[in-house]
Every structure is written in structure tokens, then in C-alpha cells.
Amino acid sequence: MRSCTFFSNENEPIKAASNVVxxxxxxxxxxxxxxxxxxxxxxxxYQDILKIIEKEFGNIPQTxxxxxxxxxxxxxxxxxxxxxxxxxxxxxFRVKSxxxxxxxxxxxxxxxxxxxxxxxxxxxxxxxxxxxxxxxLFKTLAKAKYYDIRPKxxxxxxxxxxxxxxxxxxxxxVRPPNKVLEKFSNQESTPVVNINLGHSxxxxxxxxxxxxxxNIKGDLSILLIEKNGSKPIYDDIxxxxxxxxxxxxxxxxxxxxxxxxxxxxxxxxxxxKINNQTVxxxxxxxxxxxxxxxxxxxxxxxxxxxxxxxxxxxxxxxxETYGGTQIGIKNSFxxxxxxxxxxxxxxxxxxxxxxxxxxxxxxxxxSSINKVKDKNRFKLTSIDLSTVATFGEKLMKYRKxxxxxxxxxxxAIFTYPPAAYLPENQQNQDYLTEVDREIFFSGGGTNLTFxx
Amino acid sequence: xxxxxxxxxxxxxxxLGGGYREGTVNLVYGKTGVGKTTFGLQYALYGLNRxxxxxxxxxxxxxxxxxxxCKDMGWxxxxxxxxNNQLEIIHEFGEDVLFLSKDLLKKIRGKDKRSRASRVxxxxxxxxxxxxxxxNERKALSKFxxxxxxxxxxxxxxxxxxxxxxxxxxxxxxxxxxVVHLENLGFGEMYxxxxxxxxxxxxxxxxxxxxxxxxxxxxxxxxxxEDQLKDIRSHKRYDEKFVEAKKEVKSKLDxxxxxxxxxxxxxxxxNWTRDEKPxxxxxxxxxxxxxx
Amino acid sequence: MKVDKLNKELRELSNIPGVKxxxxxxxxxxxxxxxxxxxxNEIIKLMKWMKNQxxxxxxxxxxxxxxxxxFSFDELQVVFYPSSQSTVLAVVxxxxxxxxxxxxxxxxTRDKVNKIIT
Numbered sequence: 022m023r024s025c026t027f028f029s030n031e032n033e034p035i036k037a038a039s040n041v042v043x044x045x046x047x048x049x050x051x052x053x054x055x056x057x058x059x060x061x062x063x064x065x066x067y068q069d070i071l072k073i074i075e076k077e078f079g080n081i082p083q084t085x086x087x088x089x090x091x092x093x094x095x096x097x098x099x100x101x102x103x104x105x106x107x108x109x110x111x112x113x114f115r116v117k118s119x120x121x122x123x124x125x126x127x128x129x130x131x132x133x134x135x136x137x138x139x140x141x142x143x144x145x146x147x148x149x150x151x152x153x154x155x156x157x158l159f160k161t162l163a164k165a166k167y168y169d170i171r172p173k174x175x176x177x178x179x180x181x182x183x184x185x186x187x188x189x190x191x192x193x194x195v196r197p198p199n200k201v202l203e204k205f206s207n208q209e210s211t212p213v214v215n216i217n218l219g220h221s222x223x224x225x226x227x228x229x230x231x232x233x234x235x236n237i238k239g240d241l242s243i244l245l246i247e248k249n250g251s252k253p254i255y256d257d258i259x260x261x262x263x264x265x266x267x268x269x270x271x272x273x274x275x276x277x278x279x280x281x282x283x284x285x286x287x288x289x290x291x292x293x294k295i296n297n298q299t300v301x302x303x304x305x306x307x308x309x310x311x312x313x314x315x316x317x318x319x320x321x322x323x324x325x326x327x328x329x330x331x332x333x334x335x336x337x338x339x340x341e342t343y344g345g346t347q348i349g350i351k352n353s354f355x356x357x358x359x360x361x362x363x364x365x366x367x368x369x370x371x372x373x374x375x376x377x378x379x380x381x382x383x384x385x386x387x388s389s390i391n392k393v394k395d396k397n398r399f400k401l402t403s404i405d406l407s408t409v410a411t412f413g414e415k416l417m418k419y420r421k422x423x424x425x426x427x428x429x430x431x432x433a434i435f436t437y438p439p440a441a442y443l444p445e446n447q448q449n450q451d452y453l454t455e456v457d458r459e460i461f462f463s464g465g466g467t468n469l470t471f472x473x
Numbered sequence: 474x475x476x477x478x479x480x481x482x483x484x485x486x487x488x489l490g491g492g493y494r495e496g497t498v499n500l501v502y503g504k505t506g507v508g509k510t511t512f513g514l515q516y517a518l519y520g521l522n523r524x525x526x527x528x529x530x531x532x533x534x535x536x537x538x539x540x541x542x543c544k545d546m547g548w549x550x551x552x553x554x555x556x557n558n559q560l561e562i563i564h565e566f567g568e569d570v571l572f573l574s575k576d577l578l579k580k581i582r583g584k585d586k587r588s589r590a591s592r593v594x595x596x597x598x599x600x601x602x603x604x605x606x607x608x609n610e611r612k613a614l615s616k617f618x619x620x621x622x623x624x625x626x627x628x629x630x631x632x633x634x635x636x637x638x639x640x641x642x643x644x645x646x647x648x649x650x651x652v653v654h655l656e657n658l659g660f661g662e663m664y665x666x667x668x669x670x671x672x673x674x675x676x677x678x679x680x681x682x683x684x685x686x687x688x689x690x691x692x693x694x695x696x697x698x699e700d701q702l703k704d705i706r707s708h709k710r711y712d713e714k715f716v717e718a719k720k721e722v723k724s725k726l727d728x729x730x731x732x733x734x735x736x737x738x739x740x741x742x743x744n745w746t747r748d749e750k751p752x753x754x755x756x757x758x759x760x761x762x763x764x765x
Numbered sequence: 766m767k768v769d770k771l772n773k774e775l776r777e778l779s780n781i782p783g784v785k786x787x788x789x790x791x792x793x794x795x796x797x798x799x800x801x802x803x804x805x806n807e808i809i810k811l812m813k814w815m816k817n818q819x820x821x822x823x824x825x826x827x828x829x830x831x832x833x834x835x836f837s838f839d840e841l842q843v844v845f846y847p848s849s850q851s852t853v854l855a856v857v858x859x860x861x862x863x864x865x866x867x868x869x870x871x872x873x874t875r876d877k878v879n880k881i882i883t
Contacts, residue, residue: 030780032802060866062782089866097873099866100781222863326861409865414832417872660851663767663882664797682795684768698768698798700776 023108024399024430026093030101034066038073041104052106054114057085057231058434059102067229067236070102075234082116084244086146086218087228089406092433095424105432107399112248112473118232119241121193131204139210142251144244148228149196149217149362149437151239158322161194165356185358186289193239197290197364198440198462209444214253214471216403219437224325251473255441256389258382258466259453266343273336277375284370292359300359304352315355330410337372344455346463379411389470390426398472400431403439407465439469478626481519482512484695487702488679493626498618500645502631503655508693509630513594515692516628520592521554528581528590529562532600536562547690578620593625599632611644618648650674668695677744679705707744711751715742718755725763734762770881775800778874783862788855790819815855823853846875849882
């Protein structure tokens, strides 16, 4: 097995693509899989880049998308294009593209359609939040606004709230990982990794997914890896959970610097109330500095300036697994219906409001690499991009850490926290962030390394 | 570049616009131990190795010391040049030179015009510039420089005397045709030993700070990046702009003004080093020259 | 050559959207390398101020063992990173740039500059 990552941040996208291709050619590899990632600087020109790389490597499958940065060979880069070539004759790689609408409507027959084999590992690249264009955004915001401006009709109207949530799911504006991964949950042999693409600033038509050298924008790319021993190593920043919900709550309270225990009302992925108040009012009580109006939100979204950072979190518990997830909240969504990126249908009303539990946890955000035992396989790690704002310069320690732990044949990408479907026989511990049966995710602090 | 006098310092000529102009006085200044003497010796040896006559005036080191300095560097050939009189070393005590322009210049000129040196090195001139307080003393220095220009292309080294801005210590810098500043900060890092071209009359030169090394066998070696060299090299990418400009000059101006501007544009064309187009500059020239 | 490597590192940093200038200063204020990708006029005035700050900044960095010194102006931010005993890397970014991400790149460049220079 051989792998190498090539990087360029030339100003012109074509130059950048040619640059990585030229560097790759010098290595004289016979690759079997290409991973292509790009930061947002080449927005509008991704297809040009893919075309140039395809000319040289178009005979092998490719997956990837846009990210905020990547770590490779001891370097951390947050601007440019990354081409990773993997040469592994013991593995078989297939990449399939799926229109989001088709994926969303598919049921468990998806597995059949993908022709997943027993030894496979599946890796999905998909945005977790995606607005294709202005129209898409305005339509969604209008639905949220409607609820607020017609309270006589809309207040507490569950059908309306569910309708808003269904709209978000149907359009793919929000793709809760537990909804995405439940499509794979009727089989016990193949783990599925969900790389949630996203950026620290939200914007229109962003992130984009690359699949077999096509920029498929907000659709999905699924990579199937058939090789003995390919597996995902998932981890989160929390201690292991217990079988007792109360005990798990106490564990969480120790971790997140709680502000208070609360009760939520929600339908699917929409939080309507926290202790009978809207989310924005609850956050305003703590801190009203980032409050904005809906017009400003629209304008900021169009400019790609809506920050995905959230100073406060809710930790919610699944009534079946006793595990849970953190969801970031802020008061810069100006409507009462607060959409989240988790479907909370199976979740308890009781939750905890607190602060991001990041203090002293720099290395916990990449803990999955500590559990990689085989250094001769290629490893891709997905790191929570909130670490950039949270830890700042300290993040540079990751460079040395990756080199020490993984030595070579690795690439780590900064994007939204990853999720995983792990059949029971593939779980290493009782992760607290089990958001649904055998599905693991949290709005912050999960990291995942899969090895080929 | 072919009519320039090569300095013999590796890497310096490209950033000096090809070398020194013939018949100029060129200053190298810096603090003790920074490489001024090595510079002077490299300049001398480059000429000597090509059959030129060189006069080396030393106000500090004796002939013996200079020879040892060269041999330590691996420049053994100096002995040969002394023996065959291609190299003349004049050792004087600075205090003994009373009249710059007469005494010293006379010695450097020598008796026979035909065997006059084409390269002259004076190392260092410091003693003679200690007290240039009077107008006459400064005039003497000016005359000395003028005299040197008539004889050869000279390199003069000068000890840097701190941050003084007073007139007497900076007079040689004003008078020289080019000034190179050598520095050594002493941290042992890449940019501790550096060379900077403070001035270089009549020629494009590099404006940066260049790291230097002193390497056995080679002496001073100056490093300039490809990008820095590109900034100094002229190119003909925008030739058509100059052609158009000249056409416009011919149609809108006449007589001596036309001739003068055409000449200036031609010089500018031959010396255009910038990446950006010359449009704005040409536009300003034409606008100014066309005004009544 | 080392100067070419240095040049490459500063060029890559200056390529990043939002970066207005990268300047490598020697501790006496002398500019070793400079890259201004856009409008130079915007930066020239600032550069004079920056040159005067270098010695002060280096002193503060040494005294207080700082990783960087930041200055914010109306539309620009200037961050000085000590890149070696005798040099400091200054990065000028526009207000709207993603500073956290650029900071990662700047630190990476600083470390590479340090390797080249020392």
C-alpha cells in the first residue's frame, strides 16, 4: 500500500490543479482511489479543478468535497486543494453518486442498490446543512417566519411544525445524521461512516461534494471499500455511558459546565420551546450580543458570513440508548422554530443547557487516532472544525501528534463532526454519543478515523 | 551588462545591474569583521585572474598580512601576481597621509600611464575620513574621488561608525557612485550577514536585503531569490506599448523635445523591469511633455 | 536556494484570500522579504508604522514569551509572529477575512521560515 497527498494553493484554480497533478505524476504511482478536497477559495471553479485531475486519474474512482482545512505529512493547511492518491491492490473501491432527493426517499432498499458486500466499509460524503440558492434559503426562512407572524393560526400547531421539519428534510437543507444512517441500520455487517461536510461560515451552495470527478454540489457521494480489516474508529470527547440515564446525566453535567437543567419541546428536528421560551429568548437572557434580524441573516447567508460557531449547547438524551448528543444553540436564528441537525424524535424532554465542553480537551478531539494499531494502512480522519476557533494556535500541536501516532499514509480533514453507524460487533466502547441505536454522533467533539 | 566591471563577488553582479560602471568609485561599508577586506580582495583577484593590473592600497594590513589573508582563503595565486608586478600593494599609515588628492593619488597613479591599474582598492578609507569637519577637507575628499574616477574603477572600504548622521562620517557615501552596506547581527541565522545596495548611480539594482555567506575558497557569496532577480531584470513584454507611445510622440511633438522624449522612452523600454504594464507611466510622461 | 524557499513560503501565505501582505522583518526593522498581493498603496503607509513597531514587538515577545502580537485597525489586522531570534513575520489581513483559518496558515509559515532561517 502506498499513498501520498499533494497540495497547492496557487491563485488560479487551473494552476492549482495542474500543480497537484504534476507533483502526483512525479511519484509514479498506480493509484486505485483518489480523494480530492478543496477549501472554499476555489468556489465556482471546482469543476475546472476536477476536470484537470480527471484527465490524469480519471480511470480510478474519486470522492471528496469542500472542507475548511487538512492535515497531512505534518502540515496543517487551511487554504488550497488536496489530492490524495491511494495505491492498494488488496482493496476494491467503488464510488457512487446519489441525488439527495433519491437518497432521502429511499428506504432500506438502498443497501441492495449499493450492492454492499459483507466486508465493505461505506463512507458517505454529504453536507449536513445545505441551501442550494437564494430561492431555497428564502423559502425556508419564509416558512419559519410564517409561524411567528401568524400566531393565531400557527402557535403550537404540530402539523405546521412537522411540515417545516419535513420541508427541511425534503429539500436537504438539514440532514440529520441519524436519519441518514438509519437507512443502513437493518444490516449488521457493514459499518457506515458519515463525513458531514461543512464550513465554519455558512453560505449558499456550500459545501460541495465531489464524486467521480463531478462536482455534485449538495448531493451525496458514497465510497465502498472492500478489504479485510477496513474499519472506522469512532470516538467522542465524553466518558463512556452507563445503562442508567440519571448517571449519564451526571456524567454530562461534569463535562459541560452546566448553566441549568431544562425541558424542551420538539418535533423531529425542530426545537420549539426551552422551558416554555423560544431558543432565541433563552440565549438572549444569557447573552444578547449576537442577536440579529432575519433580513441580516439572509444577507449574511448570501455573503457566506453566517458563523456556524455556537457558544452554548444543549445536551439531549435518547430515551432508548441513554446516550445523547450536544447541539449548539445561538440567538442568531431569529425565529421561534429552531432547526437542529439531529432528529429528536426518540429523545427525552429533559436536557441540560451549558457551555462547550472543550476546556483541556485539545487531544480528545483527535482521540480516534490513538486507537489505530495498523500503521501500514491509509487513514482518513475527520476532525471537528470548531477546534480551529476553540483552540487557535494550540491546534498546531496536532501536526506533531499525527506524525507521532500515524507516521505516514494519513490525511485529516477539518469539517463538521462525523457520524457513524456501527453494528454492535464493531463498537469498541459504550460511547455516550449514541444518538440512536448503533448510530453515533454529536454536534461537537466527535472524531473518526477510518483505515483502509 | 557586458560593459560593466565585474565585482568578483559571487551573486552580486546580477543585483548590481551587471557590475560596476567603468570609471566609478564604489564604497563598501560595514562594521569590523563583516567582510569588507574579503570583498576588496575578491574584486582585486577577479581582475588579476583576467590579466588586469590592480593597485591595492591598505591603511591597516601590511603586504604580508594581505598575502596571508588570501592564502587562508585558498587564493594562493596572489603571490604570483605580486612577483610579476601585476598587483601592487601600497601600505600606508593613515596618519601619514596629509593631502588626499595629492599624495595618495600620486602614488596610485604611478609614473607610467601605460602600466596604470584598471582596478584600485582602498582598504579602509576610514582614517582619512575621521575628520572631515572643514570645508577644505571635504573638498579634498571630493577631489580625491574625482581623481580616482579618472584612473580606474575603484572599490573603497569604509568602517561603519554607528548611527551617526553627522556630515563628516557620511560624506563618502554621498560622493561615491555606488554604496554597498554589509552587516552582521551575530545571531548565527540566515539573515545576520547581509548585503544591501544603498545606492547605485545610473543602474537598476536590487533593493532588498540579501543574505551572504563567507565560504572558504570562494569568499563572499550573495543569495538572491529568482523573484528578486526578476525584479531587476528588464524584459520586453510590453514592447508594443512603447512602440505606440513613440508613434504618439512623433505625431504630437517635434524638434528637440521629440528627440529627447523618444530617447527617454527608449531607455525606459530597455530598462522596464516591472510586472505591470507601463501604460500609466507613459501616459503621465506624454501628458507632462505635451503641456504648453 | 534558501531564499527561494523563503520566497515560496511567503508567496503561498500571501495567496490566501484575505491576506493583504506578508512581510518578514529583521529585528532592526529591515525588510527581508515582502509580498503584497493586491493594492500596494493600501499597505505602504501601514508598512512604515510596522517597521517602527518591529523592535518594540520583538521586545514584548521576548519579555512576555508571547506567541504573537496583534494590532487591529479599522479594516485591517496586523499580527506579528516571532519567526526566529532575529526575524519576525508580519501578516496583514482584511477585516472580513477568516482570521482563525489564516492564523493556522501563518503559524505554519512561521515554523517553516524558522527552519529555513536558523
